[in-house]
Amino acid sequence: MTLRRLLSITLEDAACMYAPDKVVTHWDLATTDSLSEARKAMKAQFFPVGLLLIQTTQDKDLESLHSFLDGHQGSQWVGVFTPDLIQNPRCRAMIAQHLFDFHTWPIDPHRLNHTLGHAFGYADLVDQPHITLGSPREMDLVGQSPAIAHLRTQIRKVAKANAPVLIWGESGSGKELTALAIHQHSTRAKAPFIAVNCGAIPAGLIQSELFGYERGAFTGAAKEKKGLIEAAAKGTLFLDEVGDLPLELQANLLRFLQEGTINRVGASTPIQVDARVIAASHIHLQSAVVAGNFREDLLYRLNVLPLSVPALRERKEDLPLLSQHFFKLFEHDKNPRITGFSHRALQAIKSYDWPGNVRELINRIRRALVMAEGRLITPEDLGLNLSTPLRNGEALEEARIRAERDAINVCLQGSGSNVTRAARDLGVSRMTLYRLMEKHGINA
Ligand SMILES: Nc1ncnc2c1ncn2[C@@H]1O[C@H](COP(=O)(O)OP(=O)(O)O)[C@@H](O)[C@H]1O
Ligand SMILES: [Mg+2]
Missing domain, CATH: 3.40.50.300 (P-loop containing nucleotide triphosphate hydrolases)
Known part of the structure; x- marks a missing residue:
């Protein structure tokens, strides 16, 4: 059971309206009045629910709020805004993308507590890995690495x-x-x-x-x-x-x-x-x-x-999150016995180089969800059982290249030298596979 911990963030002069501890009842409450303080608080402990109290906000503040919320997607956020702020299209986009719900000033404490209670119930449900609430939206860019955070910032800039x-x-x-x-x-x-x-x-x-x-x-x-x-x-x-x-x-x-x-x-x-x-x-x-x-x-x-868009190997820290995301996304295909990834599988995922990027990750996970025999997905289920311990004196880069070459050879052998099938198994296009084969001097 998750603890009823609530982080309240009061931005700008919203403080003069209400003190959160006067409004919010029955919560283990932490209050902050800046995003940088909030970041520290979130680092120190997990808050299933967050409350944003905002009165006036300029575009640049909305921008920082956006990237803050991007980085804290694991909590459920409830916002309180002035009615005219709700008319601002950027604010509306933020509500649609990040918030569980929102209220407008002046606060009705009963209703706000009711919403927070709901947000908590939802956070608690989402926290239980065996329950899924609809399928996660495939559209969203999943990832918390600096590379993806940078991409999101750029997306928002060019979108304007x-x-x-x-x-x-x-x-x-x-x-x-x-x-x-x-x-x-x-x-x-x-x-x-x-x-x-x-x-x-x-x-x-x-x-x-x-x-x-x-x-x-x-x-x-x-x-x-x-x-x-x-x-x-x-x-x-x-x-x-x-x-x-x-x-x-x-x-x-x-x-x-x-x-x-x-x-x-x-x-x-x-x-x-x-x-x-x-x-x-x-x-x-x-x-x-x-x-x-x-x-x-x-x-x-x-x-x-x-x-x-950075290659997946340049943001390996996102691999556990992405793997979990696709596990849930394609859950309906899976054998009900399968409950997750084994430790070895997660290790193998992290040490593999993903020449076919996210598409290859999806393909391997989908296949594993259908093929796995045990309770946990193994490296073998993912086709990542190529053992690549560092050879004597071998540098990481050499091992990486060898792993890529081995993966291509194994898939080509497995497909009877059929490049189209091998490319599909590797999750890359035929052109990419031909390019990689040329790089490694492999003939089909
Ligand atoms: N960061 C991400 N989070 C979630 N899904 C992703 C992410 N990046 C790619 N995907 C998924 O991977 C697959 C390949 O992505 P796509 O945009 O078609 O790649 P590209 O156009 O570069 O070949 C799609 O199913 C896409 O939804
Ligand atoms: Mg494409």
């Missing part, structure tokens, strides 16, 4: 702008999730988010898919059709693997970025479309420009707000 964003990151690292988070934090959040994988649409179809066509534009075009860019009107168009866009279409995309207009195939007049473009690539587009596969002017247009 309207210029194109270019996201770089390895396959499976979370580029699409990042793009979606930018959309959701922007003023376009209520309009559509249209994701297009430029590498997955056949070259012959991509122009009509993106730009649409007029009736009679080509044989079979019996009716006019809106393209995906128009479908993203007022919202966000996410162009994944933008480096795969054929050169002719790069010219059309450039025109859309410069003039905000598109031409449907077969149309003589351009159409105005207001869609924000977020593009992503796992290759550095500068090298594609040098190789003559990507227009330099388009790169400049897209690269107004560059973001990079």
